[in-house]
Amino acid sequence: MITFLASIALLILGYVIYSKIVEKIFGADDSIKTPAYTHSDGMDFVPMSWWKGNLIQLLNIAGTGPIFGALMGALYGPVAFIWIVIGCIFAGAVHDYFSGMLSLRHKGEQFPNLVGRYLGNSMKAFINILSIVLMILVAAAFTASPAQLISSITPLNFTVSLLIVFAYFILAAVLPINKIIGRIYPVFGAILIFMAASIGIALIFSGQTLPNLTLDNLHPGELPIWPLLMVTISCGAISGFHATQSPIVSKTLKKESDGRKVFYGAMVGEGIIALIWAAAGMTFFGGTGGLQEALATGGPAGVVNEISTSLLGTLGGLLAILGVIILPITTGDTALRSSRMMLSELLEKIIHLKGKAQVLLVTALVGVPTFLLANIDYSFLWRYVGWTNQLSATIMLWTATIFLLKYKKFHWICGIPALFMTGVSGTYIFYAPEGFQMSYNLSLAIGTAITIIVTFWYIVKIIQSHKRKNQSNTTAA
Incomplete structure (x- = not known):
């Protein structure tokens, strides 16, 4: 109980204190007109209040990620609390703010264009392909x-249900942002x-013992924490997918100071949601063993339904259905x-179309492969999102690092989180089932070598800066 409540308190303190430090280092300036006004087009660039932006950002980045991912991460034990808190405050929320x-x-x-500005055209070309593939997946x-x-749960078959969901996706992708989203x-x-709040409160007063972090129960499983936990729990800690979503809301901000409340604030909110579901997973089934059995039987959706219905009754069941249906839809549409x-x-520069014609054509180009892939098993698709997601996060953090170096700010x-995530991505792809499936020790050695090489590159960039x-000081003198 103490670990859970302390973790939530730390996330709130992270927002209250560290977000202001990050904002000051970036240099938010309300005298600068935002694109919502300078590029107003009634489609994507539309001014909105910060609280709307915060809720839109939260749904864009969340989906079922901080629920399903946190439940899977709960199998690693209370160490998941540490990763969510530290990852969210010092990596994920910083990543989201800068993106x-x-x-x-x-x-x-x-x-991709931001990456090109600060990491060069070669990296821009790579991230263009990577991020579009990630969005489609x-x-x-x-x-x-x-x-x-x-x-x-309805008489509709899968194909009809798929067509209904996809039809909504197309509408949300082509209509002005203020019409549906x-x-x-x-x-x-x-x-x-x-x-999430209802589950958290019900859990506290359920009479069950929430696990506290101790050396004995830090990690009860056999799978290595590094780097698997950092990929399993991405939403709630750090997720590269968020870098693709933040520009959607950046086009709607009325002033730069809203960015801290929208980007950093939404990520902390997602971290709290992940903490609640990780705690529920560890507690409700009597430990990680019981959780593993429940996940094997009913999958994450079944676990969410069982926890919600048991703790909240009929209302809980309704919320579970709304959550498991609505949340992925509200992330999938903005991904498209x-x-x-x-x-x-x-x-x-290739397609010389403007306005609605361009929107419809480009939506069709990404929509067709999305629909075809949607007919493939969900779990298979999701396996290939994990590493792509965290590699994108790593590249975004390096983009922000070079920006800070360029403008002589505290980089x-x-x-530091960019180096950390370099190690995560560099190790995971060699060890993971969807990667090269090498031994853990060899994967760790390769990941370490990659991190050392990138560290030297970082040092060179610092020296050049x-x-x-x-030279500037000498010229000025």
Whole structure:
């Protein structure tokens, strides 16, 4: 109980204290007009209040990630609390803030263009492909999972359910952001918050003993914590998918100071949701062994339904259904929307179309493969999201690091988590079942070698930055 409550308190303190430090280092300036006004188009660039932006951002980045991912991460034991708290405050929320604010400063640019500005055109080309593939995979996975549930609880078959979900995705991708997303997302965001808060409160007063972090129960399983936990729990700690979603909301901010409440704040909110579900998973089934059996029997959706219904009764069952259907849909639609934006930027010099014609054509280009992939098993799709997701997060953190170096700001706030995530991504791909499936020790050695090489590159960049600073000072003198 103490560990759980202390973890939530630390996340709140992280927002109250560390987010202001991050904002000050970035240099948020309300005298700068935001793209919502300078590029207003009635489609993507539409001014919105910060609280709407916060709820939209929360739904865009969350989906079922901080629920399903946290439940899977709970199998690692109370060490999951440590990763969620530290990862969220010092890596994930910083990552989300910079991905949103750099987009804001650069006229609402998408993730690949931001990478190109600070890491070069070669990395831009790579991340263009990587991020569009990630968006299509996420959109496909989040089309399939709610369609499967709809078909299981209604007379509709899977194909019809899939078509209904996908039709909504297309509408959300092509209509102005304030027509669907801006109107219904705040309601869905409130449902997500209410659902998590209800589970947390019911859990505290359920009479069950929430696990406390001790050396004896730090990690009861056999799987290595590093780097598997950092990939299993991404939403709630750090997720590269968020870098593709933040530019959607950056186009709607009225002033730069709203960025801290929207980007950093939404990530902390997601961290709290992940903490609640991780605690519920560890507690409700009498430990990680019971949780593993429940996951094997009913999957994450079944576990969510059982916990919600048992703790909250009929209301809990309703919330569970709403959560497992609505949340992936509200992430899948913006994944399709952001892939449409990315491809538009990529093809703008090739396809000389403007307005609705361009939107419809580019949506079709990303929509067709999304629909075809949605017919593949959800669990298979999701396996390939994990590493792609965390590699994207690593690249975004390095983009922010180079930005801070360029403008002679305190770059370590992004550089240290970037090095950490380099180690995670570099080790995971060689060890994971969907990767090269090498032995753990060999994977660890390769991941360490990659991190050392990147560290030397970082040191060279720091030295070059100091030389430019000294040359500027000499010239000025």
